[in-house]
Amino acid sequence: GLRCGIVGLPNVGKSTLFNAISNAKAESANYPFCTIEPNVGVITVPDERLQILEELVHPERVLPTVIEFVDIAGLVKGASKGEGLGNKFLANIREVDAIIHVVRCFEDPNIVHVAGKVDPVSDKEIIDTELQLKDLESVDKKILKVIRSAKSGDAKAKKELASLEKYKAHLEAGLNARSLDVTEDDLEAVEDLKLLTAKPVIYAANVDEDSVNTGNEFSKALEENVKNENAQVVLISASIEAQIAELTDPEEKEMFLAEYGLKESGLSKLIKASYSLLNLITYFTAGVKEVRAWTVGKGWKAPAAAGVIHSDFEKGFIRAEVIKLKDYQEYKTEAKIKEAGKMAVEGKDYVVQDGDIMHFRFNV
Ligand code: GDP
Numbered sequence: 121g122l123r124c125g126i127v128g129l130p131n132v133g134k135s136t137l138f139n140a141i142s143n144a145k146a147e148s149a150n151y152p153f154c155t156i157e158p159n160v161g162v163i164t165v166p167d168e169r170l171q172i173l174e175e176l177v178h179p180e181r182v183l184p185t186v187i188e189f190v191d192i193a194g195l196v197k198g199a200s201k202g203e204g205l206g207n208k209f210l211a212n213i214r215e216v217d218a219i220i221h222v223v224r225c226f227e228d229p230n231i232v233h234v235a236g237k238v239d240p241v242s243d244k245e246i247i248d249t250e251l252q253l254k255d256l257e258s259v260d261k262k263i264l265k266v267i268r269s270a271k272s273g274d275a276k277a278k279k280e281l282a283s284l285e286k287y288k289a290h291l292e293a294g295l296n297a298r299s300l301d302v303t304e305d306d307l308e309a310v311e312d313l314k315l316l317t318a319k320p321v322i323y324a325a326n327v328d329e330d331s332v333n334t335g336n337e338f339s340k341a342l343e344e345n346v347k348n349e350n351a352q353v354v355l356i357s358a359s360i361e362a363q364i365a366e367l368t369d370p371e372e373k374e375m376f377l378a379e380y381g382l383k384e385s386g387l388s389k390l391i392k393a394s395y396s397l398l399n400l401i402t403y404f405t406a407g408v409k410e411v412r413a414w415t416v417g418k419g420w421k422a423p424a425a426a427g428v429i430h431s432d433f434e435k436g437f438i439r440a441e442v443i444k445l446k447d448y449q450e451y452k453t454e455a456k457i458k459e460a461g462k463m464a465v466e467g468k469d470y471v472v473q474d475g476d477i478m479h480f481r482f483n484v
Pocket of ligand 1: 329
């Protein structure tokens with residue numbers, strides 16, 4: 121599934137939000153993986169198409185897709201140089217698909233701010249700088265690796281070097297890799313580096329309870345500051361999330377949200393923002409044992425999509441059989457779907473569509 125890393129300065133509300141997420145996971149007893157690290161919270165993504173398939177297929181179990189939230193604590197000024205919990209935590213960020221950057225937008229005299237005052241823009245920039253320095257380190261390392269071949273005329277290395285220099289200049293100017301204008305070649309040159317500041321980001325503006333609908337002066341300053349980034353700002357109140365997480369009855373939850381004039385929880389807003397920011401779609405596998413949702417990127421081809429189930433599916437990919445949900449609803453069984461000629465057989469270039477029901481054939 122999708123992995124989101126939660127970052128932010130100390131005392132901005134990360135743990136409060138993370139604990140709320142971890143409590144929410146109690147609802148998803150079906151979650152199939154058993155070893156979850158203490159700093160990883162897992163929640164399920166609701167999808168009404170799963171219910172449709174369940175009624176058609178009557179499987180033993182239904183597994184929604186999940187999002188993992190990784191609490192990446194210990195980011196402080198100087199983290200890239202090993203301050204705080206530093207490097208270990210930066211390594212954790214490399215493995216995430218997106219970053220949720222929690223920014224303190226609430227005032228509370230009882231809660232110390234590491235920089236002395238609430239200033240979301242400057243807070244955000246402190247974290248950005250640490251991540252940029254780390255990226256710069258990765259880019260510099262790779263430049264050292266390719267520079268000799270580039271100088272001796274190797275065409276590929278020359279191209280790579282040009283791309284790497286472009287990233288270097290951008291990062292040195294105090295900018296995030298995600299805001300660089302890039303070509304396919306540039307992307308290829310840094311693909312293996314998994315640059316931290318190239319990852320898509322959602323800013324979670326942690327506002328006081330009363331500002332969760334309207335925002336406040338702090339969240340507005342943040343929005344203004346990031347409006348040229350390809351990023352989203354989501355208003356949340358970590359303390360409201362913590363209270364929602366305590367409620368088990370869905371009706372109670374709804375009433376609680378209504379009291380604050382909210383239609384959905386901050387958590388649900390974060391999930392939606394992640395899917396849209398990351399261009400994610402869902403495909404399904406449907407069998408008598410299990411109906412299951414899988415998350416892939418828009419534009420992914422069948423083998424890569426198969427790879428999220430198991431890497432062997434990708435390596436040994438032969439073909440995919442694809443059914444559209446509306447055909448499943450019309451013809452009800454796989455046999456009838458086949459008879460009607462509505463099961464497509466697709467090769468390795470097939471681009472998976474949102475809602476596809478896939479069956480993969482592969483060599484082991
Ligand atoms: P972290 O260091 O970023 O993980 O921050 P924590 O989640 O531990 O929060 C630090 C302190 O701020 C705790 O005492 C929280 O109860 C408090 N806190 C978190 N979110 C809010 C909020 O939205 N409003 C207020 N007033 N306090 C909050």
